[in-house]
Amino acid sequence: MSVFYEYLEENKAKIKDQLLQLVKAESPSHRKDKVDECGVILKEIFQNNLNGNWQLQEFENSNAGNHLLFSLKEDSNKPRFLFLSHFDTVWEVGALPIVEKGDDIYGPGIFDMKAGLLSSIWAIRSLQQEYTELPFSPVFLFTSDEEVGSTTSRKLIEEVAQTCDAVFVMEPPVSGTFALKTERKGVGRYTLSVKGVSAHAGNHHEDGVSAIHELSQQIIKLEQLTNYEQGTTVNVGVIRGGTSSNVVSAAAEAEIDFRVTSHGEADKIIKALESLSPFNNAAELAISGELNRPPMEKSEKSVRLYQKALLAGKRLGIELQEAKAGGGSDGNFTAALGIPTLDGLGIPGDGPHAIHEHIHFDRFSERSALVAELCLELSNS
Ligand SMILES: [Zn+2]
Incomplete structure (x- = not known):
């Protein structure tokens, strides 16, 4: 010994x-x-x-x-x-x-x-x-x-x-x-913010642009980037949005954590995040964040x-x-x-x-x- x-x-x-x-x-x-x-x-x-x-x-x-x-x-x-x-x-x-x-x-x-x-x-x-x-x-x-x-x-x-x-x-x-x-794994942290248009949910629903609706669609798209075989995961771990159930939401955001095993995958995910475009053109997207730790x-x-x-x-x-x-x-x-x-x-x-x-x-x-x-x-x- x-x-x-x-x-x-x-x-x-x-x-x-x-x-x-x-x-x-x-x-x-x-x-x-x-x-x-x-x-x-x-x-x-x-x-x-x-x-x-x-x-x-x-x-x-x-x-x-x-x-x-x-x-x-x-x-x-x-x-x-x-x-x-x-x-x-x-x-x-x-x-x-x-x-x-x-x-x-x-x-x-x-x-x-x-x-x-x-x-x-x-x-x-x-x-x-x-x-x-x-x-x-x-x-x-x-x-x-x-x-x-x-x-x-x-x-x-x-x-x-x-x-x-x-x-x-x-x-x-x-x-x-x-x-x-x-x-x-490398770790990336991003926040996706959506800006919509608020409206009364009863009287003027059609005038509103729901940030929550837009964000929900984006989340599904984001999570599809997960690829277990590659060791890549994209996780939306936190969401926030809206003010009241009778208001079409004007703002919503999601916190995203992604993990990758290679620099190539990191670049791919970052590119996907930075090129997100709205499903509804009346909504605005803003993405911020970084690759916090390289793989x-x-x-x-x-x-x-x-x-x-x-x-x-x-x-x-x-x-x-x-x-x-x-x-x-x-x-x-x-x-x-x-x-x-x-x-x-x-x-x-x-x-x-x-x-x-x-x-x-x-x-x-x-x-x-x-x-x-x-x-x-x-x-x-
Ligand atoms: Zn530690």
């Missing part, structure tokens, strides 16, 4: 204690005050765990929590590995209790992804027990708005990733499995990185698997830039964004040791 695994197992109580501190510091994306409070605890945990001359850069945001970037002060020619994590969650404060059941721990954001974040810190700590000087230079980026589309962090993620040789995304593995994520497609570089992970797994006596994920992560940005990216290195469990969100804490040491072994495997090549 790996020395890192043994070291991590010996420190299980300390790890659990830090994990619970992080989870108790609840951090819903839209609560800057809470996210920053969690950031304070995160900084403490980081500094208490790791030796070395770390430089902390804090990127302030007025509406989102601050992003935290830790890197080593000494400039070196060693390969730079980026550990990418977010510490915001989808949970309102107090919405989900923290409960331990056997080897599992339930709590808000524990699976997605505070346990994975902590695992990257402990992977480096376990390496520091063995090496006074690491054969690579670790860089940690902790962001605060992944769950709401990474609006304020995207640029920073891209900039930092471009200075690195590989990116390890500490998001959890596919729910209920140990599988790493080597492909992720993370398999590349030669990412395959090589995954193969290194397989070797690292062998040293621990585990056989890894890979999988495609339907959800996007910040790894989509770095992969799209051509930087070797491996996602899903976090802690196994289940229930992301669901009330049964939990991790298998008994697998923490194994996963964290895997990251340590992977760093060595990659620096030696």
Whole structure:
């Protein structure tokens, strides 16, 4: 068994204690005050765990929590590995209790992804027990708005990733499995607004142009773009419109989420959305939105990185698997830039964004040791 695994197992109580501190510091994306409070605890945990001359850069945001970037002060020619994590969650404060059941721990954001974040810190700590000087230079980026589309962090993620040789995304593995994520769908978010003409539903129905009627027809057309074989889905998840049942509606809108596995499909869907035309020429359409995350497609570089992970797994006596994920992560940005990216290195469990969100804490040491072994495997090549 790996020395890192043994070291991590010996420190299980300390790890659990830090994990619970992080989870108790609840951090819903839209609560800057809470996210920053969690950031304070995160900084403490980081500094208490790791030796070395770390430089902390804090990127302030007025509406989102601050992003935290830790890197080593000494400039070196060693390969730079980026550990990418977010510490915001989808949970309102107090919405989900923290409960331990056997080897599992339930709590808000524990699976997605505070346990994975902590695992990257402990992977480096376990390496520091063995090496006074690491054969690579670790860089940690902790962001605060992944769950709401990474609006304020995207640029920073891209900039930092471009200075690195590989990116390890500490998001959890596919729910209920140990599988790493080597492909992720791209995600687009659009809003379709329809402008009609209001009229009294009784006296002047024929003078009205129903925005709701028009939108309904558009929705059917939109959802026909779904193609499961291609892995493309177009989902209208929210609709709004109208003011009263006795009024022909003057306005209506739909929120659209689409997912694609390739850039080609993304272009196709975007083109379809941007060329929508009204069924009733008296109605007006307006479409807005963007491809929020480009698809993370398999590349030669990412395959090589995954193969290194397989070797690292062998040293621990585990056989890894890979999988495609339907959800996007910040790894989509770095992969799209051509930087070797491996996602899903976090802690196994289940229930992301669901009330049964939990991790298998008994697998923490194994996963964290895997990251340590992977760093060595990659620096030696
Ligand atoms: Zn996440």
